[in-house]
Amino acid sequence: MPPTGTSASKTPLSEPRMSLGKLVEHDWVDYATNRDKCLQDATQWSRDEGAKQGRRHSVDYFLFMKPRHRLVMTSSNGSLPSIKLVEDAYVVTERSESSSWGQIGLVSSRVPWRWVGKVHEDLRRQDDTISREASNFEPPATLPGMFLDA
DSSP, X not given: OXXXXXXXXXXXXXXXXXXXXXXOOOOOOOHHHHHHHHHHHHHHHHHHHHHHTXXXXXOSEEEOOOTTOEEEEOSTTOSOOOOOOOSSEEEEEEEOSSXXXXXXXXXXXXXXXXXXXXXXXXXXXXXXXXXXXXXXXOOOEEOTTEEEEO
């Protein structure tokens, strides 16, 4: 499957599944660059839509998923769990048939973010200079009630 953001990844949209948003395409550079472009587009869209509503942003959080992912709710009725979001970022659990891991995947629109890394990219605050290996690194909270099926 082509990487997100390439012109080869065009998917016909037979019917809209969301009432908000827009499809934006970019030429492929590398993972971090293309995800940064997506994040910049989403942030600008949120600001533009928010201004129409008299708000700073139209959405409070951005959820990052890869094309192969499926969002799975772990509540018994399959609905979105009731979670009060207060943190700047949340780790979203990704699961495959043989393993599971966490990655920052839900981030607040009120904080500037950037992607770092050409292949194994990582999402960080724009002002973040702390390495994950640093002794004072504190990982974000894990988002309960849902996971990404890889």
